[in-house]
Amino acid sequence: MSKSSNYILFIILIFTFLLPLRVRACSFDPDYIISDSELTDFQSMDQAEIQNFLEIIGGALKDYSTIDINGQKKLASEIIYMASQEHKINPQVLIALLQKEKGLISEKSPTDDEYNWATGFACYDHRGPVKRFRGFAIQVDRAAWRLNYFLEHPWEFTYRPGQIYRISWRKVVPQNSATAALYNYTPHIKGNNLFWQIWQNWFATEEGPIPEGSLVRIKNQAGIWLIQNNKRRPFHSATVFLMNHQFKDVKIVNQNELEGYEVGEVVGFPNYSLVSLGEKIFMLSNTEKRPISYKMFRAIGFNPEEVIKVEENDIASYQIGERIDSPYPTGALLQDEDSKGVYYVKGNVKQPIVDITILDNNFPYNTIIKVSHKELSKFETGPQIKFRDGTLLKTPNSPTVYVISHEKYCPIFSAETFEALGYQWDAIINVREDILNLHSPGEIIKI
Known part of the structure; x- marks a missing residue:
């Protein structure tokens, strides 16, 4: 970036006071930058609203015009709007990107290079930019195209939701497609942290009447709700509620206030929770409850204190899944003590990992468990592990x-x-x- 991060952050702080107050997350979470709906809300602003925003901030883009990708002279606000509509990407994301990369939203006297490489598209930290993508309009259009292209072709990219990566020497697990898309655009934490700060100050969801993270209920009505990400998430199980909360923390709120929030997902048990219903034990995996025998429970080495006692209604929404007959129901890396071969074992199937580059790339944080050849022979042999998509x-x-x-x-x-x-x-x-x-x-x- 041509402007220092400190300068851009200073500008952000100044203009925060010129804009409506927003809900701000307490701290940057590298696993979750913005929501998928925020990335794709291409109708969040029309061209006039974009122009008005640029005028409020007062940078040079409010008066800037140049040739667009169709050869017509257009205002910067028109170019941003056209790109957002063509590629179905939120224009606010493009505005935040322009500020993150070159500080163009607030900069009063940008250089030609800052205009010409406005979104950092096809620009690299250790080599020159690709000349064919030079120009403000091309930069904005290609940035929107790139973000949308990832959403439609995630298998062609390095970073994907739900996978474990090492980014800027930190463990990162993108929780949604929007976060993965931003890492594919800017493959380091510093740049995405800066984007997040800009987004929080300018475009984060407008504050509701109830503070984020509150536990609430309506007077004389059953049911407790968690206010999270500007939605109200219901608890359908007292057991789930009592795992992390206390009734003394629940506040009574006005019904009209609560109904102003969209209903979110039910607050459920954490994935892979162990629960007991009478004499039966289940592992909860996504939407399934998988039976597990006491013999297998002991073989896996689970701690009895980990088991949560539940009632029938607590897990009624879970479908009965396949019985757990393997000590590795969630997957593990096992190494044959004799041959030194490494396998990925999940359920009753072992898959060979035939090269260390696959091991390092696909399983950067997994611990390898050494077992006997006899132990490994109990598992059915499956197909070899291949490189994951995007490699x-x-x-x-x-x-x-x-x-x-x-x-x-x-x-x-x-x-x-x-x-x-x-x-x-x-x-x-x-x-x-x-x-x-x-x-x-x-x-x-x-x-």
């Missing part, structure tokens, strides 16, 4: 770079395509030909 590979004897997509290796023959998709050259993993050929050939990646 970039090449072989030593060829310059071609491939991206793994649906267990296929798809060639990227153009450096411009590679860079337009936001891939990083230092993310490419060199593998042997036979490791690449664990995957099937795929289609050429084009844009």
